[in-house]
Amino acid sequence: MPSPRSADHSAAQPPQPPRDTVDALISQTRRLRGGVDAVRRDTTADMDRADDPQLRWQRALCDLAVHQLDDLGRHLDQLREGLPADPAEAEAPPEHGEDSDTAEPPPPPGSAYAAPAREAGPEGRGSLLSRVGSAEWNLLTDAVTWSDELCQIFGRTPEDGGLPLDELPSWVFSEDQPTLTALVTDCLVDGKPIDGEFRIVRADGVVRTVHMSGEPVLDDDGSTASMWAVLRDVSELRRSERAVRESRDSLQRQRQIARAERRVAVELQESVLPVWRGSPRAPRSRAARGGAAGAAALDHRALDLAAHYFPASTSTQIGGDWYDALELPDGRTLLSVGDLTGHGVAATSGVAMLLGAVRGMAVAGVEPGALLGRLNQLLDASSAQPALGSAVCGRYDPITRTLVWAQAAHPAPLLFRDGTGRALQPPDGVLLGATPGASYAQAGEQLEPGDLLVLRTGGLWPFSADADADGDGDTGVERLLGLAPRFAAAHSAQECLRAVVEAFDDERREDDACVLIARIGP
Structure with a gap:
């Protein structure tokens, strides 16, 4: 990822966190993910109550929690994959022995980040690498640099390359185009960081929700030379959040109807x-x-x-x-x-x-x-x-x-x-x-x-x-x-x-x- 110091030269990479710290976080996330998954299974076990609004709301909350933990696990996986491999570990993989009790347990079945996967299905569901990508638009040379992951989010091949800034709005929902225009304008003109979401429609008709964050890259005299950004596919997360809202609203409406019905029944009973x-x-x-x-x-x-x-x-x-x-x-x-x-x-x-x-x-x-x-x-x-x-x-x-x-x-x-x-x-x-x-x-x-x-x-x-x-x-x-x-x-x-x-x-x-x-x- 280019540093916000120069449009033509990338800054030195920041120091990477210790591998054991990342591994410990991944282990904690996996355990928490397994616990939430168990709660979700218990919540969805009662198939006779599939139409219960309160049960649907509970399931939606569990699904949202699973999505969020999956995202966290993928972030940590990508962070670990970016670290240099330990030669000693490469030459001598750990063996099962007296230290096996402290070995990291395998990821729970169904964990989306248990094993790296570049692509899993038509919507690009898989590891974090298929859901987070980077981009840089150079204002001096008109060069566009997109990572392979970002091309995948947009349904493009690496050979297709990235989209110029003036073509990007044509991929965005008409209702969301003002949001994208404001983000880019504030970044290029006023030097403000980018932080916003918009929906894109890919060439294959798939709709994705993308969160964009970034900032301008300044040249030596302080002028904006380029803009870099990280774009994250948050479609599944937003879909889970929407399911929680809808199920919660349905539960509230049912409770209101139940209260109204009870009030009428009480009044009728008291009159009888x-x-x-x-x-x-x-x-x-x-x-x-x-x-x-x-x-x-x-x-x-x-x-x-x-x-x-x-x-x-x-x-x-x-x-x-x-x-x-x-x-x-x-x-x-x-x-x-x-x-x-x-x-x-x-x-x-x-x-x-x-x-x-x-x-x-x-x-x-x-x-x-x-x-x-x-x-x-x-x-x-x-x-x-x-x-x-x-x-x-x-x-x-x-x-x-x-x-x-x-x-x-x-x-x-x-x-x-x-x-x-x-x-x-x-x-x-x-x-x-x-x-x-x-x-x-x-x-x-x-x-x-x-x-x-x-x-x-x-x-x-x-x-x-x-x-x-x-x-x-x-x-x-x-x-x-x-x-x-x-x-x-x-x-x-x-x-x-x-x-x-x-x-x-x-x-x-x-x-x-x-x-x-x-x-x-x-």
């Missing part, structure tokens, strides 16, 4: 799920079944209700879980919980549809078993790709203190009485939307004053290998049944719910869940 504590509101026709005495009895035996929604720990989306309690015109109370497949606005919209159907049929006097059968038909016919769901639907009569209920592949309610608890024996019932024309049996349970019913969805605790067909695990059920003494000492359904929340709110659940507690009045 009832917000109440204590007893449900009594209708005006409540005394129709027994006059004033009947009304007093109903008030005395009213249900004390409380409910809570548990969001998923690993997802920002709202699921399709629901709970509901509704005072019916005849004085009975509808109790229901369920889980619809899916997440987000679609699942919440499906819950709104189901709750509307459940309430409408319950008000019309449809029994729980028949009600689930019609829900099954509704889900099966609602869309081209019907959703699936599980549910428990019960009707409590405060006069007789009886609960008539049915279930569709859902965990059975738990009944707590006198400090102990047990699961109710479930009647037959299959998943909603899975079997057209399915029928659902009913079961009855006689309740007593002070009894506590706990209805919940299946995601209250994490799924385990010992889970049964309804999604319940023995450990989770035992933990919930273990709250029986606290339920017995509680004075309201809200106190019982607080005990459940304290016991399960710290779970790392993969799905959302909800709990509905109904306490029988004295």
Whole structure:
């Protein structure tokens, strides 16, 4: 490379760094490159998540880091190749022996700078020698000197030689020509160093991004006699940086969409799920079944209700879980919980549809078993790709203190009485939307004053290998049944719910869940 001292005479070469220093840097770079490559392999191993924007961003970052380390390794390789060879090493190559433990390990497989290669493919990918070249334009003699490497970057042969300064812009993108003109003008007229990038279009149609750095060469009287420069092909590096930016932007857009969808789902869910504590509101026709005495009895035996929604720990989306309690015109109370497949606005919209159907049929006097059968038909016919769901639907009569209920592949309610608890024996019932024309049996349970019913969805605790067909695990059920003494000492359904929340709110659940507690009045 000519020195910026004279256009006609090259300056003495600067002292070269010690070979052992360069070798040590190459060794460190190779080890770091191997480590980054391992991270990249781990990141790209999950092919099932190939469309995950966050995974694409991570892969792009790894690719960019690999490109940068490859560039560093090639720089160091070229620096070492420029050093004079050690005659002793040439005559006596190192042998494997007692010093082999300290020998430099071979470069990792796939390392782009592991072995020198003048050319590797149509884009000139290979060692640093095919990606960095030098040039000098002599203003006094109009001579143009290009290195073979620079000719290769431009897709020219050494016999073609270099391009004069006045022809160089014709190879540059029209949008980048002002950049090149400013760089050359500032260098030749104002004596400023060159530092900029532009894109070239080679004769074979290949587009490359080139970084140019250099400075003017002054003659003895201080006038600019020539311009020298180092041009580096940074196409792959810029492509990797662009991939990082695009994948990052895609990830940010997905997160914005997810936040917006979650906000809509939350608002829709809050408008659908009832917000109440204590007893449900009594209708005006409540005394129709027994006059004033009947009304007093109903008030005395009213249900004390409380409910809570548990969001998923690993997802920002709202699921399709629901709970509901509704005072019916005849004085009975509808109790229901369920889980619809899916997440987000679609699942919440499906819950709104189901709750509307459940309430409408319950008000019309449809029994729980028949009600689930019609829900099954509704889900099966609602869309081209019907959703699936599980549910428990019960009707409590405060006069007789009886609960008539049915279930569709859902965990059975738990009944707590006198400090102990047990699961109710479930009647037959299959998943909603899975079997057209399915029928659902009913079961009855006689309740007593002070009894506590706990209805919940299946995601209250994490799924385990010992889970049964309804999604319940023995450990989770035992933990919930273990709250029986606290339920017995509680004075309201809200106190019982607080005990459940304290016991399960710290779970790392993969799905959302909800709990509905109904306490029988004295």
